[in-house]
Amino acid sequence: MLRRTNFFRLFQSNFCRSKMTVVLDIDGTLATPGKKIDSKTIRSSDEKIGKIIIAAEHEHHLYSYAPQSIRYLYNQPDVRVVFFSSGIKERNDEFVEKLSKLAIGSMPVGITILSRNDLIASKKNKIYALGYGEHKKNIMLALKGDCKIENAAIVEDDWSYVDAEQEKNLIYSPDPRLFSEFCIDEYFVRQNKMLFITGVLDICLLNFRRGIPVTKTLSLMPNILPDGMGRPYKPNYDLPKQRKFYEHGLSCLKTVDPNVILKETFPDVICRQGR
Numbered sequence: 294m295l296r297r298t299n300f301f302r303l304f305q306s307n308f309c310r311s312k313m314t315v316v317l318d319i320d321g322t323l324a325t326p327g328k329k330i331d332s333k334t335i336r337s338s339d340e341k342i343g344k345i346i347i348a349a350e351h352e353h354h355l356y357s358y359a360p361q362s363i364r365y366l367y368n369q370p371d372v373r374v375v376f377f378s379s380g381i382k383e384r385n386d387e388f389v390e391k392l393s394k395l396a397i398g399s400m401p402v403g404i405t406i407l408s409r410n411d412l413i414a415s416k417k418n419k420i421y422a423l424g425y426g427e428h429k430k431n432i433m434l435a436l437k438g439d440c441k442i443e444n445a446a447i448v449e450d451d452w453s454y455v456d457a458e459q460e461k462n463l464i465y466s467p468d469p470r471l472f473s474e475f476c477i478d479e480y481f482v483r484q485n486k487m488l489f490i491t492g493v494l495d496i497c498l499l500n501f502r503r504g505i506p507v508t509k510t511l512s513l514m515p516n517i518l519p520d521g522m523g524r525p526y527k528p529n530y531d532l533p534k535q536r537k538f539y540e541h542g543l544s545c546l547k548t549v550d551p552n553v554i555l556k557e558t559f560p561d562v563i564c565r566q567g568r
């Protein structure tokens with residue numbers, strides 16, 4: 294007899310072709326880009342343990358639990374993971390292949406990787422709710438089969454890449470280097486960033502399985518707020534300060550690695566000062 298989870302997976306893979314699309318940025322979202330390597334700075338031991346990834350001859354310092362988060366997402370039969378970075382294709386391909394190997398031991402077949410050449414120039418006459426940026430990531434490029442735009446999320450640290458009318462698809466995950474601007478403890482965000490991303494994505498996924506569009510779930514969090522400063526919307530900077538998302542992400546990642554923990558520094562790590 295099929296166990297319930299196996300039955301669910303069979304159902305998902307054979308009968309429900311529609312998937313939730315998760316578009317992941319790389320720099321500032323999964324890793325901090327580091328220096329160019331030379332013979333003195335090659336750190337293959339750090340690469341082996343998943344601390345850094347060397348791609349296109351540059352170091353990339355992975356955020357804690359990035360491989361576990363990717364493993365969790367790859368394990369979901371109704372999630373389609375797409376990488377979309379403004380980096381060059383060679384760098385992105387090498388990075389994703391190495392990250393996938395750290396996550397599940399191999400590169401899954403058919404993973405879509407979008408790169409600098411896939412960016413589109415901003416249309417001058419368009420209103421960009423989250424602000425103007427020279428280039429945009431149109432996540433329609435990431436959709437396949439009968440996947441719908443309302444069931445897609447783009448995880449970004451730089452909202453200027455979000456295309457017009459795709460603001461509601463954003464999961465804003467600040468680059469930890471910007472912690473002072475957003476008044477979030479840098480250590481907490483840096484160490485727990487992947488828990489936040491996984492937590493928010495999994496809540497979207499649970500609702501998606503109940504027939505609730507991803508953009509609807511994000512609107513309830515909410516992911517964007519009225520700007521009041523001339524633009525229609527701004528990202529909700531308070532979202533990454535909410536502990537419940539980190540705790541939910543922790544419960545997800547513990548299913549793929551029981552050693553994952555929430556890394557605390559101070560008793561009260563979330564800044565209470567408003568933005």
Ligand SMILES: [Mg+2]
Pocket residue numbers: 318319320321322449450451
């Ligand atoms: Mg980025």
